[in-house]
Amino acid sequence: MIAVCACPTGIAHTYMAQAALEKVAMARGHDIKIETQGAMGIENELSPRDVEEAHIVIFAVGVNVEGEERFNGKPSITVEVGKAIENPMAVIERAEKKGEQV
Amino acid sequence: MIIHESLIELNMQSKYKAEIIETLAQKAKSLGRICDVARFTQAVFAREVLFPTAIGYGIAIPHGKCSDVEVPFIAFARSQEEFVWDSRSEHGVKLIFLIGVPEEQASDLHLKILANISRGLMNDSYRERLEQAGDVCEVMRIFEEMGL
Numbered sequence: 001m002i003a004v005c006a007c008p009t010g011i012a013h014t015y016m017a018q019a020a021l022e023k024v025a026m027a028r029g030h031d032i033k034i035e036t037q038g039a040m041g042i043e044n045e046l047s048p049r050d051v052e053e054a055h056i057v058i059f060a061v062g063v064n065v066e067g068e069e070r071f072n073g074k075p076s077i078t079v080e081v082g083k084a085i086e087n088p089m090a091v092i093e094r095a096e097k098k099g100e101q102v
Numbered sequence: 103m104i105i106h107e108s109l110i111e112l113n114m115q116s117k118y119k120a121e122i123i124e125t126l127a128q129k130a131k132s133l134g135r136i137c138d139v140a141r142f143t144q145a146v147f148a149r150e151v152l153f154p155t156a157i158g159y160g161i162a163i164p165h166g167k168c169s170d171v172e173v174p175f176i177a178f179a180r181s182q183e184e185f186v187w188d189s190r191s192e193h194g195v196k197l198i199f200l201i202g203v204p205e206e207q208a209s210d211l212h213l214k215i216l217a218n219i220s221r222g223l224m225n226d227s228y229r230e231r232l233e234q235a236g237d238v239c240e241v242m243r244i245f246e247e248m249g250l
Contacts, residue, residue: 011167011217012201015216016157016220016224019221019222039208082153
């Protein structure tokens, strides 16, 4: 799985969502890489190869995703960044279901 | 440093977010982190109106990005009992982290520390330790561990 986390101020929510999703995804045995788009710009950037290899993209965002075209044609789910923080399990489960359908 | 002993209140009595934000902002003002309490709190309230910052886990992270912030900071308040942060949110709150960042020119180092602390707050053990910490020194140590 890959994910992009971003929020309007890019100071706290982005990184909380990153930590929350990472923790749950890993606990469920997934390989996950999460790009953050925050006040420090893009970090842990997803490469074309990361995108190609991923089964599913999670957008946990409160703003537009920078470079959204990189993910064109990939199966994805979009959730409010706050939801990813308060209930990361539900988000990962949704991503699993979507990934299986494809 | 982002966090400072004088920005910590371990026995917050108030259960009203406006009052808590105001109290913490006063501390930031006394330490020279912001120049004007009213202008800064206005930015924080404007952000709260958009969407309450109670994010679950007993935490609220009110924050303001505004030109009144001289140096980025986190001020921390702990309430003994969980209370309703905002009527629009079901989450009870016990730990409050007021974050201030300048409109521009926040150094990457400061932003990095804030990001690390944000990630750290998703760690159950850090949160438990913050809830139980007996004094300000202990809280400082926990923040240092998270921010590294």
